[in-house]
Amino acid sequence: MAMGIEAQADTQNDGSAEAQAEVAAEAKAEVNERMQRIRIGLSGLAFVFLLVLIGAAISNWGDTPTNAANQAIANATPAEPNEPLAEIGAAPGESSAANAATDNAQ
Secondary structure, eight states: OHHHHHHHHHHHHHHHHHHHHHHHHHHHHHHHHHHHHHHHHHHHHHHHHHHHHHHHHHHHHTHHHHHHHHHHHHHHSOOOOOOHHHHHTOOOOOOHHHHHHHHHHO
8 A cells, every 4th residue: 555655656746747847848948939039139130230330331431522622621711700790780788787877978
């Protein structure tokens, strides 16, 4: 009788060990699937980054000599002062108190 109980216990332990092994295998499969998705996502991001980098390099390729020529022309001509008030004929004045004192003196 004792042998029969031990045999049953061994069978149950083997069954639970198999169940645990199945659960562990399923968990490992889920982890592997998640890691695969992460790898695919990061590879996609790297591809898009390289694509944008190459596109920016190609679009700026022909601009370098033009910018250098424009800078040389800009440096050769003297810059006009940017005074919008002077252009419309208005000049900055003194404070209103000083204006009132000037008006009273006249």
